[in-house]
Amino acid sequence: MLRRQARLRREYLYRKTVEDQKRTIQEKKDKLKQALEAHQRIPLELRKDAVNLYKDMEWDDEGGEALPNPEDDEYRWAGVSDPKIMISTSRDPSSRLKQFAKEFRLLFPTAQRMNRGNYGIEEMVSACKANNVTDFILLHEHRGEPNGLVICHLPYGPTAYFTLYNTVMRHEVPDMKTMSEEYPHLIFHNFKSRLGKRVTNILKYLFPVPKEESRRVMTFANQEDFISFRHHSYRKVENGRDLELNEIGPRFEMRLFLIRLGTLDQGTAADTEWVLKPFLNTAKKRRFLSDDNPW
Numbered sequence: 001m002l003r004r005q006a007r008l009r010r011e012y013l014y015r016k017t018v019e020d021q022k023r024t025i026q027e028k029k030d031k032l033k034q035a036l037e038a039h040q041r042i043p044l045e046l047r048k049d050a051v052n053l054y055k056d057m058e059w060d061d062e063g064g065e066a067l068p069n070p071e072d073d074e075y076r077w078a079g080v081s082d083p084k085i086m087i088s089t090s091r092d093p094s095s096r097l098k099q100f101a102k103e104f105r106l107l108f109p110t111a112q113r114m115n116r117g118n119y120g121i122e123e124m125v126s127a128c129k130a131n132n133v134t135d136f137i138l139l140h141e142h143r144g145e146p147n148g149l150v151i152c153h154l155p156y157g158p159t160a161y162f163t164l165y166n167t168v169m170r171h172e173v174p175d176m177k178t179m180s181e182e183y184p185h186l187i188f189h190n191f192k193s194r195l196g197k198r199v200t201n202i203l204k205y206l207f208p209v210p211k212e213e214s215r216r217v218m219t220f221a222n223q224e225d226f227i228s229f230r231h232h233s234y235r236k237v238e239n240g241r242d243l244e245l246n247e248i249g250p251r252f253e254m255r256l257f258l259i260r261l262g263t264l265d266q267g268t269a270a271d272t273e274w275v276l277k278p279f280l281n282t283a284k285k286r287r288f289l290s291d292d293n294p295w
Helices: 002-037 050-059 095-107 121-130 194-204 264-269
Strands: 085-089 111-113 135-142 145-153 159-168 185-189 216-223 226-237 242-247 251-261 271-275
Touching: 002 050, 085 095, 085 121, 095 111, 095 135, 095 145, 121 135, 121 264, 145 194, 185 194, 194 216, 194 251
Parallel strands: 085 111, 085 135, 185 216
Antiparallel strands: 135 145, 145 159, 159 251, 216 226, 226 242, 226 251, 251 271
């Protein structure tokens, strides 16, 4: 079984590498085609390979861009069946982190919470794989304040690491209403770049497909690479012409700082897909989730 898992893992990484290479070549072709059609100068980074790229373009179909093969996408079965999510915390959690984990579990209609105890990461991930869990979520804290969120998609990845800020519990929300168990509608604002769409997929496939009449809404709003999460319910008033919005909670901000092309138990052995580098001179000017920046 271990050899089979290792072989499937290698095949998966190979397919992802081929996808990335095809995507890079297609992006170069698109830039070259735009420059030729607009009668502009060819970008400096393309001038060396411009002739070969132009010859390849003559043989390309007119079917559009060479998008990644959906058969190799980690989320190709999303929507076919409801996700199965397991939530846990770091070892020896504080009372506030325990309460946050309970409220966090209520956000996902198909989630379960598991006490960490003395289990290691490898044991927990193996147990999740054996029980067909689709996503494993781990919550961290610092001095009693939740400050870390790890979302690991199973069985092969990716694993996204977020930092949490300004966490507000449900009982701290003024005029808090009861929480519905309906499948929620999702709103994603200002996720325009390739990385932003990647983060959108990681987050939205944690939730099952809602019904049209569902009155539960969750919002992920990106502003300067800080993602604000808000949870609301609504009802119609005044003969259905107006809506009354009620915040349910919890609320928090999150910031992506790492994506690994592997599972949580692999640690640094997994390939790094993207990492935040805040100490670069241009880091403060770049917006990775909203601007169309290369990775």
